[in-house]
Amino acid sequence: SGELYCSLPNPRNVHFESVNMKNVLRWLPPEGTGAGVFYRVKYSVYGVGKWIRKPECKYINRTWCDLSSETSDYEEQYYASVKAFLNGMCSDWIETTRFNPLTDTTIDPPMVSVSSTEKSISIILTAPEKWKRSPEEESVSLLQVYPGLQYNVSVLNKKTKKRWFFSISNTTMVVPWLEPGTAYCVSAQIRVTTPLLHSQFSKEYCISTLKDKTA
Amino acid sequence: TAGNNILQLGPCRVSMSMAEIRSGFNSIKANIQARDPIKSLSILSYPHSLHKVKPSERCCITHHLCSFYVAKVFRHCRTEDSYVNRKISSIANSFLSLRRNLQHCHEQNKCMCGQESTEKLKQITVNYEGLNVTSAAIKSLGELGILLDWME
Secondary structure (H helix, E strand, C coil): CCCCECCCCCCEEEEEEEECCEEEEEEECCCCCCCCCEEEEEEEECCCCCCEEEEEEEEECCCEEECCCCCCCCCCCEEEEEEEEECCEECCCEECCCECCCCCCECCCCEEEEEECCCCEEEEEECCECCCCCCCCCCCEHHHHCCCEEEEEEEEECCCCCEEEEEECCCEEEECCCCCCCEEEEEEEEEECCCCEECCCCCCEEEECCCCCCC | CCCCEEEEECCEEEEECHHHHHHHHHHHHHHHHHCCCCCCCCCCCCCCCHHHCCHHHHHHHHHHHHHHHHHHHHHHCCCCCHHHHHHHHHHHHHHHHHHHHHHHHHHCCCCCCCHHHHHHHHHHHHHHHCCCHHHHHHHHHHCHHHHHHHHC
């Protein structure tokens, strides 16, 4: 009857990798297997008994499966599971730990734009958007998901190497009393106090203050 | 106190060391949830998510769930791991002080319970009593994140 004999080693390190709530299931192939391994994926909502197969990840040979759509309700928690197949053999279903999109996602750094006058720099910060199914779908800023979201801003005087740090809640900021004709570099990070989340610092955005016209 | 949040629950306003509780829970979450094999049942979220609760009933639910965790969860979650036990008792202490604060609100009639919250709390008790005490307590502790997400 073509009954599969499940003695294939299991997929390893089955886990969710989540960035801005784009939730991708990833895993490693079973130990000692090369090419030719195929996988099936299913997922379930915690507290609801049903496992649901993911059709787009049926007999795939890649080792990831995008479950963002299925796990987009961040008021729920989820499990996912993977099974490997090779030459008529199969592995067990291997499950993730319980996944909470709200607390288990990684947040990208904010977008930073800077402008300058003679003695000040203006900084505008934009939080990343939550993953969405299609470009047409309405954008949701992570600021709406995490009302307690704050920004840590670093400003470096390239000449003196002096650096300031600011922690702000709103998205715009002016740094006054700067030296004219001097290069400054700005970098920013997102910090959410509860749940405890923070992004990496963004790359540095450098700009020079205008030269002093009276000099 | 540094790291405390102010929870505004209608007319009731209490301070709570949310970051401390979160960090304590995060450090034992995987350990505790791994002890709960029952994925098809939720104590807090069945049949409806806490997020369905009306804002006006949030104080009552918070107050009674706080008492529920103190009375029926933390004390039944002893493990063989002393690190986990220490974290559980630290969280329990934070809940004890939160319950005290909420009790003051209750005594000042700022934390009234309506029919909806009474039914929700009854359902949570039914869900809890549907399992043996240890399984129910471990499952409830594993769902602390659901409660904290909702409280915020």
